[in-house]
Amino acid sequence: MEVSDPFDWLERAAQERAEAGLTRRVRPRPPDDGLLDLAGNDYLGLARHPAVVRAAADAATRWGAGATGSRLVTGDTTLHGELERELASYYGTESALVFSSGYAANLGMVTGLAGGGTHLACDRHNHASLIDATRLAKANGASAALFGHADLTSAQDALASSGAMTRRLVVSDTVFSVDGDLTDVAGLSRISRRHRAGLLLDDAHGLGVIGPGGQGALTAAGLRGASDIVVSVTLSKALGAQGGAVLGPHRVIRHLVDTARTFIFDTGLAPAPAAGALAALTLLRAEPQRAERVRGIAHTLASALGEQGLRVSAPRAAVVSVLAPSPDDAVAWAGRCRHAGVRVGCFRPPSVPDGRPRLRLTARADLTDADVDRVVDVLAGTRPVPVGTR
Numbered sequence: 001m002e003v004s005d006p007f008d009w010l011e012r013a014a015q016e017r018a019e020a021g022l023t024r025r026v027r028p029r030p031p032d033d034g035l036l037d038l039a040g041n042d043y044l045g046l047a048r049h050p051a052v053v054r055a056a057a058d059a060a061t062r063w064g065a066g067a068t069g070s071r072l073v074t075g076d077t078t079l080h081g082e083l084e085r086e087l088a089s090y091y092g093t094e095s096a097l098v099f100s101s102g103y104a105a106n107l108g109m110v111t112g113l114a115g116g117g118t119h120l121a122c123d124r125h126n127h128a129s130l131i132d133a134t135r136l137a138k139a140n141g142a143s144a145a146l147f148g149h150a151d152l153t154s155a156q157d158a159l160a161s162s163g164a165m166t167r168r169l170v171v172s173d174t175v176f177s178v179d180g181d182l183t184d185v186a187g188l189s190r191i192s193r194r195h196r197a198g199l200l201l202d203d204a205h206g207l208g209v210i211g212p213g214g215q216g217a218l219t220a221a222g223l224r225g226a227s228d229i230v231v232s233v234t235l236s237k238a239l240g241a242q243g244g245a246v247l248g249p250h251r252v253i254r255h256l257v258d259t260a261r262t263f264i265f266d267t268g269l270a271p272a273p274a275a276g277a278l279a280a281l282t283l284l285r286a287e288p289q290r291a292e293r294v295r296g297i298a299h300t301l302a303s304a305l306g307e308q309g310l311r312v313s314a315p316r317a318a319v320v321s322v323l324a325p326s327p328d329d330a331v332a333w334a335g336r337c338r339h340a341g342v343r344v345g346c347f348r349p350p351s352v353p354d355g356r357p358r359l360r361l362t363a364r365a366d367l368t369d370a371d372v373d374r375v376v377d378v379l380a381g382t383r384p385v386p387v388g389t390r
């Protein structure tokens with residue numbers, strides 16, 4: 001019997017993506033290729049810090065390479081509890097719960113707190129993990145309305161459209177990952193309180209970068225310790241490790257332990273990254289100036305690139321984005337930068353909220369002034385010819 005091919009549509013789909021300039025590929029990064037890296041999210045330069053690497057290696061030696069099970073079975077170690085206490089203390093919440101990734105933390109936070117009868121008001125540019133979390137919440141009986149990006153009036157309207165739903169949540173990134181712009185956390189909190197809504201924030205790009213000493217978006221907004229706000233963070237950016245966490249009041253964390261499916265059914269975070277993140281937090285406490293430094297570098301980089309006539313975002317954290325004329329131009333431009341010794345991120349649809357391709361550059365606290373000058377020279381010297389002149 002001839003077997004029909006259930007995947008015969010894949011070639012056509014691949015061709016369509018290729019025609020639209022949207023083919024992706026993974027590219028192995030050698031341990032040290034000598035490139036100046038402005039594509040990763042190691043904002044504070046801690047991923048290779050000797051104290052962080054040593055802590056991770058020691059933990060693997062002591063506990064093994066993996067967690068061996070869910071945190072609720074065999075995957076919990078004293079390191080996890082220590083990390084949770086330190087995260088809560090640094091960020092200023094009562095409690096914290098560590099997940100295997102920031103993605104899992106967002107799914108757990110939103111689906112754990114939004115069931116049937118909940119209305120979600122979500123920023124239109126939220127990270128993919130918050131979008132997926134919202135979709136899951138809707139499948140569980142929640143309703144959701146999008147509001148205009150960082151637009152408080154629109155957020156208010158989205159909240160007011162809750163209809164018969166009796167519980168309300170506002171869901172937003174604090175620092176948006178593509179352009180590095182901020183939402184008005186204090187404004188969102190005011191609106192949420194007016195509507196008796198909880199506020200769920202993703203501070204993946206804020207922890208370690210914004211607020212004094214990188215204490216994050218709540219401290220920066222004067223809302224440290226607020227009992228009606230729950231925050232997710234990742235351990236994979238400023239803390240240079242891997243994993244995620246939800247931070248908030250005891251009763252919220254208690255509820256997530258019992259109900260968050262990405263906590264219950266997922267293997268716990270491996271001991272090595274838990275120890276690495278803990279060591280990174282210790283360094284951040286000892287050297288809070290790293291956070292100010294990374295923000296300063298992002299600012300200098302953006303101003304210098306703007307002076308070169310490039311279309312640059314106004315950075316408020318570590319991310320600087322530079323618009324490219326087309327997806328193909330963005331790929332070619334990133335390739336020319338790589339040949340010139342500088343690695344930059346290349347963002348194209350569907351990874352950009354407004355469909356506009358860009359290069360994404362990330363400042364790092366350990367870049368020197370000479371590094372920044374070099375990046376500016378390389379980007380300015382390799383830019384695509386503007387549309388209309390070629």
Ligand code: PMP
Nearest residue numbers: 101102103127177204234236243
């Ligand atoms: N939220 C935001 C805003 C992010 O940028 C990311 C990572 N790209 C995540 C969540 C997911 O975090 P992780 O990589 O730890 O899964």
